[in-house]
Amino acid sequence: MFEIHNCAPQFIQQLINGVALGGLYALIALGYTMVYGIIELINFAHGDVYTLGSFISLSILGLIPLATISNPTVLGLIALAVIILAALLCGIIGVLIERLAYRRLRNAPRLAPLITAIGVSLILENIMQIWKGNSEVSFPQFLPDHWHQIGGVRFDDRSLMVVVVSLVCMILLNFFVFHTKLGKAMRATAQDRDAAQLMGINVNSTIAWTFFIGSALAGVAGFISGMYYGTTFFLNGYQAGLKAFTAAVLGGIGNITGAMLGGFVIGIIETMTSGCISDQWSEVAVFAILILTLVFRPSGLLGQQLPEKV
Amino acid sequence: MLRNIGAPRTASAALLVLAFALAGCSGSGSGSNATSNGTAGASAGGNAAGGTVIKIGADLPISGADASDGVPTKLGVELAIIDANKQNLVPGFTLQTDILDDAVNGVHNPSQGAKNVQSFASDDAVLGIVGPFNSNVAKAEIPLTNSLGIALISPATTNPDLTKGPKALELRTTNPQTITFFRVCATDDIQGPVGADYAYNDRHLRKAYLIDDNETYGRGVADAWGAQFISDGGTVLSHDHITKGQQDFHALLTRAAGAAPDVVFYGGVTANGGGLIRKQMSESGIGNVAYFGADGVRNDQFLTDAGATADNVYATVAAVNASTIPAAKQFLTDYQTQFNQPVGSYSAAGYTAAMVLIKAIGLASKADGGKMPTRAEVLSQLRSIKSFQSIMGPFAFDANGDTTNKIISIWGAQKDKWVFLTQRKFAAK
Numbered sequence: 001m002f003e004i005h006n007c008a009p010q011f012i013q014q015l016i017n018g019v020a021l022g023g024l025y026a027l028i029a030l031g032y033t034m035v036y037g038i039i040e041l042i043n044f045a046h047g048d049v050y051t052l053g054s055f056i057s058l059s060i061l062g063l064i065p066l067a068t069i070s071n072p073t074v075l076g077l078i079a080l081a082v083i084i085l086a087a088l089l090c091g092i093i094g095v096l097i098e099r100l101a102y103r104r105l106r107n108a109p110r111l112a113p114l115i116t117a118i119g120v121s122l123i124l125e126n127i128m129q130i131w132k133g134n135s136e137v138s139f140p141q142f143l144p145d146h147w148h149q150i151g152g153v154r155f156d157d158r159s160l161m162v163v164v165v166s167l168v169c170m171i172l173l174n175f176f177v178f179h180t181k182l183g184k185a186m187r188a189t190a191q192d193r194d195a196a197q198l199m200g201i202n203v204n205s206t207i208a209w210t211f212f213i214g215s216a217l218a219g220v221a222g223f224i225s226g227m228y229y230g231t232t233f234f235l236n237g238y239q240a241g242l243k244a245f246t247a248a249v250l251g252g253i254g255n256i257t258g259a260m261l262g263g264f265v266i267g268i269i270e271t272m273t274s275g276c277i278s279d280q281w282s283e284v285a286v287f288a289i290l291i292l293t294l295v296f297r298p299s300g301l302l303g304q305q306l307p308e309k310v
Numbered sequence: 311m312l313r314n315i316g317a318p319r320t321a322s323a324a325l326l327v328l329a330f331a332l333a334g335c336s337g338s339g340s341g342s343n344a345t346s347n348g349t350a351g352a353s354a355g356g357n358a359a360g361g362t363v364i365k366i367g368a369d370l371p372i373s374g375a376d377a378s379d380g381v382p383t384k385l386g387v388e389l390a391i392i393d394a395n396k397q398n399l400v401p402g403f404t405l406q407t408d409i410l411d412d413a414v415n416g417v418h419n420p421s422q423g424a425k426n427v428q429s430f431a432s433d434d435a436v437l438g439i440v441g442p443f444n445s446n447v448a449k450a451e452i453p454l455t456n457s458l459g460i461a462l463i464s465p466a467t468t469n470p471d472l473t474k475g476p477k478a479l480e481l482r483t484t485n486p487q488t489i490t491f492f493r494v495c496a497t498d499d500i501q502g503p504v505g506a507d508y509a510y511n512d513r514h515l516r517k518a519y520l521i522d523d524n525e526t527y528g529r530g531v532a533d534a535w536g537a538q539f540i541s542d543g544g545t546v547l548s549h550d551h552i553t554k555g556q557q558d559f560h561a562l563l564t565r566a567a568g569a570a571p572d573v574v575f576y577g578g579v580t581a582n583g584g585g586l587i588r589k590q591m592s593e594s595g596i597g598n599v600a601y602f603g604a605d606g607v608r609n610d611q612f613l614t615d616a617g618a619t620a621d622n623v624y625a626t627v628a629a630v631n632a633s634t635i636p637a638a639k640q641f642l643t644d645y646q647t648q649f650n651q652p653v654g655s656y657s658a659a660g661y662t663a664a665m666v667l668i669k670a671i672g673l674a675s676k677a678d679g680g681k682m683p684t685r686a687e688v689l690s691q692l693r694s695i696k697s698f699q700s701i702m703g704p705f706a707f708d709a710n711g712d713t714t715n716k717i718i719s720i721w722g723a724q725k726d727k728w729v730f731l732t733q734r735k736f737a738a739k
Contacts, residue, residue, distance in 0.1 A: 134416030274561035
C-alpha cells in the first residue's frame with residue numbers, strides 16, 4: 001500500500017521522465033494561462049485542442065508514404081513540417097472557437113463563457129470520437145530512435161525531442177510576448193482592455209492572436225505526445241488538460257513563466273511520486289502540493305499578473 | 311468594470327442549454343445503442359418458421375479498446391442464435407439476440423452494465439442474458455440478476471469471488487441461496503497459477519515484478535499469479551497498481567527496471583494500459599524482460615498498442631483453444647464463413663454460453679408443453695443440466711454456477727499475432 005521505495009539510484013532517470021512529462025504539461029499550460037491572462041476565461045476546451053493536435057498530426061502523417069523514406073534528414077524535416085502544420089491548424093481552430101463561442105460572451109456573466117467552454121470541450125471530444133473511434137490509435141514511429149547513455153542514465157531521442165521542442169517553444173513565446181509589438185499589445189490588453197482599446201489597440205484581433213498562439217502550442221504538444229507515447233486517444237486531453245490547468249494555477253494563472261515552471265513542477269512531482277511511492281499516490285501528491293501552495297501563496301508560485309489597481 | 315449584460319444574455323442562455331444537452335448525451339450516449347423495443351443491434355438469424363420471439367440478451371463491451379475482445383465474443387453469440395434457429399432448438403419460437411454495449415468512452419463500465427441488465431429485464435421476451443466480459447461489470451450485474459431472477463451466463467469473467475466464498479454471497483444479497491450467475495470459463499484461482507507455473511517451470515523465470523490495473527479482475531489475477539510464483543520458488547519483487555486513464559508508465563517502469571526483474575506480470579485489460587506498458591518497458595530499459603499477462607491482454611488491441619514490442623510476451627486464457635477440439639471444427643468454419651473475422655479468445659465461449667442458455671430454454675419450453683417458459687423455469691433447467699455437449703467439451707454447472715470444464719490455454723505473442731503454445735485441463739472440484 002504505502003511504502004517508500006529506495007529510488008535514489010534512479011533519481012536522475014526519474015528526473016528525465018519527469019522533465020519530459022513536465023514539458024508536455026507546460027506547453028499545454030501556456031494556452032490556459034495566456035487565455036486566462038487576457039480574458040479571465042478558463043478555457044476548458046484547451047485540453048481537447050491538444051488531443052486534436054495529435055489527431056491532426058496523425059492524419060497528415062497518414063498522407064505521407066513514410067515506409068518508403070529512409071533518409072533520417074528527410075524524416076526529420078517531415079516531422080518539423082508536421083509540427084508546423086499541426087500548430088497552424090490547431091491555432092486556426094482555436095481562433096474559430098474564440099470567434100464562434102466566446103467572443104459574444106465576452107461581457108456576459110462569468111458563468112456563461114465557462115459553461116460554453118465545457119460545451120466546446122464536449123463537442124470536440126465527440127467529434128474526435130466519431131473521427132478516430134474510441135480506442136487507442138497508434139501513432140507511426142517513423143523517426144529513428146537512438147539511445148544515449150551518460151553514466152548510469154539512459155534516455156532516447158524521443159524524450160530528448162519532447163524537452164527540446166517544449167523549451168524552444170517557450171523561448172520563442174517569451175521572445176514574442178516581451179519583445180514584439182503584438183506581444184506588447186497582448187500585455188496591454190491583459191492589463192486593461194478598455195485603456196488598451198483607447199490607445200488604438202485592436203482588442204479583438206489581439207485576443208484572437210492569443211487564442212491562436214495558445215492553441216498552436218497545444219497542437220505542438222499533441223504531435224510530440226503522439227511521438228513520445230506512440231499512441232493517442234480521444235479522451236487524452238481531459239486528463240492532460242486537468243494537469244496542465246493545475247500547472248497554470250500552481251505557477252500563478254495568467255503568468256507565462258509561472259505556467260512553464262508549474263508544468264515542470266507537476267511533471268516532476270508526478271513522476272517522483274510514482275517512482276518512489278506508488279502510481280496511485282501520484283495524483284494525491286500533485287493536488288496536495290497544489291492546495292498547500294495555494295494556502296500559503298494564494299496567487300501561485302510566481303503570482304498572478306493581474307491588472308495593477310491604483 | 312462596467313459590463314454589458316443586455317444583448318448576449320439570450321445567446322448565452324441558448325448555449326447553456328446546448329452545453330447541458332451535450333453533457334447529457336456524452337454521459338449515456340456512447341454506452342449503448344439500444345432502443346426501448348430492443349430491436350436495434352438485434353440479429354435474427356436462421357430460417358426457422360416464425361412464431362413468438364424469444365430474445366437472448368447479450369451484454370458485452372463492443373466499442374473502444376475492449377471491442378477487440380467483446381466483438382469476437384458477440385459474434386460467437388450471434389452464430390449460436392443462427393445455428394439454434396436452423397436446428398429449431400426451441401420448437402415454435404424464433405430466437406433473436408438483443409445486444410447492448412457496456413463500454414462507455416471505449417472502456418467497459420459497471421454502471422452501464424447494470425443499466426443494460428435492467429433494460430433486458432424490462433423486456434418480457436428476454437429469457438436470459440449472455441455476458442458480461444469483465445469481472446467488475448459482473449459485480450455490478452449479479453445483485454440485479456439475483457433479485458430480478460434472470461439467468462446471466464458469462465463467457466469470460468474469471469474472478470473467483472463472483473461465484474465462490476463469502477464475497478459471492480455478498481453479491482447474492484436478495485436470494486443468497488439462488489444461483490443466477492453462471493460461467494463457461496475457468497477462474498483466476500486456476501488461471502493465475504497456471505501462468506505462474508508456466509513462467510517458472512517452462513520459461514525458467516525467477517524474479518517477477520507485478521503490476522495490475524486495480525480492477526476486480528486485474529488485482530485478483532495478479533494476486534493469484536504472484537502467490538503461485540512464490541510457492542514455486544520464485545521471488546516477487548514488488549506489486550504495483552496503476553490508476554485508470556493513465557498513459558505514462560515511464561516512472562513506474564523505471565522503478566521496475568531498478569529492481570532488475572526477469573519477468574513483468576501485468577494483471578488487467580489492454581484498455582487500461584496493458585499494451586502501453588509493454589511498449590514503455592523498452593523505453594525504460596527493460597525491453598528484453600519477459601512480459602506475462604492473462605486473458606485481459608490476449609487480444610488484437612494489445613498487438614496494436616505494443617507494436618514491435620509484442621514479443622517475448624505470454625498470456626493465459628481461461629478457456630480451451632477451440633481449434634484443438636474436434637467438436638468445434640464446424641463452429642470455426644461457420645464463424646469464418648459467416649463473419650470472415652478472426653476468432654477471439656472467447657468466441658467459442660460466447661457460442662457455448664448462448665447455446666447452453668438456449669438448451670435450457672428449449673427444455674423449459676418442452677416441460678411446459680411448448681409454451682413460452684418463464685425466466686425461473688429457464689434458471690432451474692440451467693441448474694439441473696447434467697452434461698451439456700458443447701464445442702468446448704462436455705460440462706455442467708457446479709453448485710456455485712461455475713463450469714466443470716476447466717481448461718487454461720497459454721499463448722505467446724509474435725509481433726502481429728498470437729500463437730497457441732499449450733493448454734492444461736483441470737478436474738472439477
